[in-house]
Amino acid sequence: xxxxxxxxxxxxxxxxxxxxxxxxxxxxxxxxxxxxxxxxxxxxxxxxxxxxxxxxxxxxxxxxxxxxxxxxxxxxxxxxxxxxxxxxxxxxxxxxxxxxxxxxxxxxxxxxxxxxxxxxxxxxxxxxxxxxxxxxxxxxxxxxxxxxxxxxxxxxxx
Amino acid sequence: xxxxxxxxxxxxxxxxxxxxxxxxxxxxxxxxxxxxxxxxxxxxxxxxxxxxxxxxxxxxxxxxxxxxxxxxxxxxxxxxxxxxxxxxxxxxxxxxxxxxxxxxxxxxxxxxxxxxxxxxxxxxxxxxxxxxxxxxxxxxxxxxxxxxxxxxxxxxxxxxxxxxxxxxxxxxxxxxxxxxxxxxxxxxxxxxxxxxxxxxxxxxxxxxxxxxxxxxxxxxxxxxxxxxxxxxxxxxxxxxxxxxxxxxxxxxxxxxxxxxxxxxxxxxxxxxxxxxxxxxxxxxxxxxxxxxxxxxxxxxxxxxxxxxxxxxxxxxxxxxxxxxxxxxxxxxxxxxxxxxxxxxxxxxxxxxxxxxxxxxxxxxxxxxxxxxxxxxxxxxxxxxxxx
Numbered sequence: 001x002x003x004x005x006x007x008x009x010x011x012x013x014x015x016x017x018x019x020x021x022x023x024x025x026x027x028x029x030x031x032x033x034x035x036x037x038x039x040x041x042x043x044x045x046x047x048x049x050x051x052x053x054x055x056x057x058x059x060x061x062x063x064x065x066x067x068x069x070x071x072x073x074x075x076x077x078x079x080x081x082x083x084x085x086x087x088x089x090x091x092x093x094x095x096x097x098x099x100x101x102x103x104x105x106x107x108x109x110x111x112x113x114x115x116x117x118x119x120x121x122x123x124x125x126x127x128x129x130x131x132x133x134x135x136x137x138x139x140x141x142x143x144x145x146x147x148x149x150x151x152x153x154x155x156x157x158x
Numbered sequence: 159x160x161x162x163x164x165x166x167x168x169x170x171x172x173x174x175x176x177x178x179x180x181x182x183x184x185x186x187x188x189x190x191x192x193x194x195x196x197x198x199x200x201x202x203x204x205x206x207x208x209x210x211x212x213x214x215x216x217x218x219x220x221x222x223x224x225x226x227x228x229x230x231x232x233x234x235x236x237x238x239x240x241x242x243x244x245x246x247x248x249x250x251x252x253x254x255x256x257x258x259x260x261x262x263x264x265x266x267x268x269x270x271x272x273x274x275x276x277x278x279x280x281x282x283x284x285x286x287x288x289x290x291x292x293x294x295x296x297x298x299x300x301x302x303x304x305x306x307x308x309x310x311x312x313x314x315x316x317x318x319x320x321x322x323x324x325x326x327x328x329x330x331x332x333x334x335x336x337x338x339x340x341x342x343x344x345x346x347x348x349x350x351x352x353x354x355x356x357x358x359x360x361x362x363x364x365x366x367x368x369x370x371x372x373x374x375x376x377x378x379x380x381x382x383x384x385x386x387x388x389x390x391x392x393x394x395x396x397x398x399x400x401x402x403x404x405x406x407x408x409x410x411x412x413x414x415x416x417x418x419x420x421x422x423x424x425x426x427x428x429x430x431x432x433x434x435x436x437x438x439x440x441x442x443x444x445x446x447x448x449x450x451x452x453x454x455x456x457x458x459x460x461x462x463x464x465x466x467x468x469x470x471x472x473x474x475x476x477x478x479x480x481x482x483x484x485x486x487x488x489x490x491x492x493x494x495x496x497x498x499x500x501x502x503x504x505x506x507x508x509x510x511x512x513x514x515x516x517x518x519x520x521x522x523x524x525x526x527x528x529x530x531x532x533x534x535x536x537x538x539x540x541x542x543x544x545x
Contacts (some may be wrong), residue, residue, distance in 0.1 A: 117537050124507065138529040141537035146508065146516050 003041040003065025003074040006109035016049040017042050024062055028081045031120045034066065034151040041065030041074050046099075058094040060102075063110065068155040076115040079149060084121035089133060092119055096142050119144045160434075162201065163246040168193045168237035171498030178487035178504075179429055182448060183438040184519035185493030185500075191438040192274065193237060194493075195405045196230055196298055198436065199269045200254075201247040202403060205262035210301060214288045218258060225258035232294025266400035270305070270389060271298045274407035274438075276381040279303035283355035283369030285310055285384070306384045310356075313387075314347055320356065321345035321383060325392035330471045331424060338416040339379050343367070356380065378412035379421075386424055389433065396431040404433045410441035416469075422447045423468050426483040442521040448488050449506040455484040492519035 001009075007017040021029055023043035034040055047059045064077040078099060082092050096117060103111040119142055137144050164173040170190035175181070183191040200207060211218070211228060218224035223235035230237065237243075238254065245252045278299065279285055285306035291299065314320050321344060322332045336342055343358040348366055358376065359366035369377065385406075391398050406425065410418045418441055428435050437444065447467070454463050461480035465472050489504045492514055503515050510516040517523035 114538055116534055134525070134529050135532075138532040139536060141533055141539075143530055143533035143537075146510060 001109065001112065003063075003076060003110075003113065006112070007042070007044050007063070007065075009109045011106045012053050013044055013046070013049050016044045016046075018044070021064065028062070028122075031081050031122070031147060032064065032079065032149050032151070036069070036153040039067050039069060039153060041067050050102075058091065058098045060095050060099040064151075065113075066151055069153045071155065074113060075155065076110060076113040077149065077151065078115055078117045079120055080118070081120045081122050083123055084119065084144065086133070092142070093137075093140065096140060100141075117142045118149055120149050121145070121147045123147070160248060161246070162194070162198060163244075164190075164194060164197065165244045166239050166242040167197070167245070168234075169495065169498055170194065170493070170500075173491075173493070173500040174502075175491055175500065176489060176502070177434065177436065178489035179434055180425070180448070180486055180488045181434075181436045182444060182488075182490045183436070183493060184440070184445065184490065184503075184521055186495040186520060189493035189495035190498070191493050192407060193230065195271070195407065195436060195438060196296070197245065198403070199271050199298065199405065200229065200257065201245075201252065202269050203265070203267055204257050205265040206267045207297065208257075208261055209264040210288075211297065214300075216293065220259045222255040222258040225254075227294065229297045231296035232292075268400050269403035269405060270385070270398070270401050271302060272382065272385045272404070272406045273298045273302055274411065275299045276302060276385070277378050277411070279306055279381050280356070280369060280377070282353075283357060284353075285381075302381075302385070305388055306381060309384055309388050310347070313392075319344050319346050320387075323392075326387055327390065327424075328427070328475055330473060330476050331420070331427070334420045334423070334470065335383075338414065338420050339376065345380065345383075373412075375412040375414065375417060379417070382406075382409070382421070386428075389428060390431065397433060402432075402434055404428055404435045405437075406435065407438045408440065409437060410439060410444065415443055418443050419447075419468050423470055423479075426479055429486050430479050430482040440521065442518065442525070445490065445506060445518050445521055448490060451483055451486075452488060452506065459484075490519075494519075 004017050007013050016023065019042055020037060020040050021032055021043050023045040024032065042065050044063045045061070046063055047061050050057070050059050060078060061081055062079045064079060065074045066077060067074050080092055080095055082088055099117070119137065134144050160177040162175045164170050168190055169188055170193065173190065173194060175194065183194065185191055207229065216228050218228050222238065226235040226238055227233065245254065273296065279302060281290070286303050287307050288300045288304040291303070321340065322336065340358070342360070344361055346357050346359050346366065348355055348357040355368065357366035357368055358372060389398055389401065389404060409421045409425070413421065422444060425435055425437065450467055451464065461477040462472060464480035464483060465476055470476050489502070490506060492501045492503045494501065494514065501514065503519055505515070506518060508516050513523060514520070517526055
């Protein structure tokens with residue numbers, strides 16, 4: 001199944017798929033740099049799409065579909081653009097917990113894709129790559145990036 | 159602002175260094191950090207270097223290649239490329255062949271160099287004199303060794319404790335070193351027949367541990383401790399003689415991270431005394447400290463926060479030390495071994511776009527890759543998917 005089809009089959013996301021990075025808010029787009037935009041398989045603003053349904057939940061920001069040049073299947077980058085400081089750690093981890101739960105429920109079609117959960121800093125970062133926080137995130141499956149997520153055309157281990 | 163520009167010297171293709179109160183050089187092995195630091199010594203102390211070399215019988219016959227071999231060490235004449243190498247100190251071109259040819263007026267030493275090879279300066283637990291080395295050994299090592307010999311013989315001549323010493327280092331430092339380096343041992347001058355040597359022992363027992371059975375960290379640290387003693391005389395004078403600069407190569411060698419933290423704190427003490435300090439390091443912990451000091455200053459944090467970070471006692475002298483450290487200008491330069499160029503990464507921005515910047519010149523890069531590997535495997539692990 002393609003990323004686009006999985007999105008359209010997901011409750012409340014039926015009309016949320018957008019080509020390229022168009023689902024992202026304008027201020028968030030500079031935080032994403034796909035090496036080859038032709039390989040983009042669309043994007044979804046999960047946060048906005050589920051706002052009515054799950055108003056009080058810690059909703060995740062975006063999903064971006066990408067077909068790496070050496071891959072046979074679409075890959076999904078689950079991206080949260082968020083302030084990166086100690087105070088916000090709990091908020092982002094709550095969002096990750098929500099996302100994982102949602103993926104095994106309503107988001108089951110999107111759960112089938114290989115993926116990265118990525119926290120992209122919306123501004124300056126106050127913890128370092130070798131900080132215990134970064135290790136904690138990694139163990140939970142969350143990759144903390146700097147201000148820009150660069151998506152390479154080719155990705156190892158397809 | 160003191161600046162050193164180097165082109166085509168050894169591994170360095172192009173370096174532009176602007177020195178702060180504390181300047182930290184990072185980069186892979188053999189990327190030119192040590193050459194840059196030894197060159198800095200030559201820029202500020204040419205007359206003193208020539209005079210010391212002459213005093214100990216080194217004759218380079220006014221030849222630049224011979225001078226380079228005598229100063230940087232045997233085989234180092236090849237770092238100079240005629241017509242291509244250029245050096246500027248404080249914006250003015252410096253011709254090293256002129257330094258080799260013409261004797262400069264003798265001046266007092268203004269830069270004290272603590273070399274990476276400091277463990278070689280003790281033989282059987284006693285500092286080696288300048289002339290004990292081979293003619294091709296680097297000047298910085300020989301000179302440091304000689305300083306330690308003079309210090310131990312003139313200031314600790316009589317048998318007794320070198321550490322702890324009431325008049326050397328603040329009590330807070332002594333306590334930290336006791337705990338994290340010496341494990342409650344004392345560093346003493348001992349005599350076997352008529353030969354003096356440094357040993358570790360306890361206050362109560364007459365038993366002592368000779369140099370060869372010390373831990374690797376203790377063997378590395380003792381010359382460093384003596385270097386700090388040299389720089390912090392037991393008087394009300396803040397600095398030794400005319401010394402303004404301190405170069406400390408690879409302060410972390412052989413030390414546990416807790417001991418490294420104490421050494422970084424001692425570096426802050428050097429800054430408080432008004433020394434301008436240049437470090438080279440392969441330890442991310444050193445950059446952690448620099449990064450934290452910058453952010454603590456920006457966030458308006460107080461001295462307590464600095465002392466908590468170092469797990470140092472919160473006393474008035476230590477608060478003054480921490481306050482001063484936050485006022486200092488801290489700079490970091492990355493020596494890129496592949497391109498031979500340096501870049502100013504003083505911002506130490508973990509979210510910087512360039513990996514060299516966010517990975518702090520390679521010191522955190524492996525952590526970044528380890529995080530990526532674990533995060534991806536955890537995000538796609540089967541148990542996680544079925545939760």
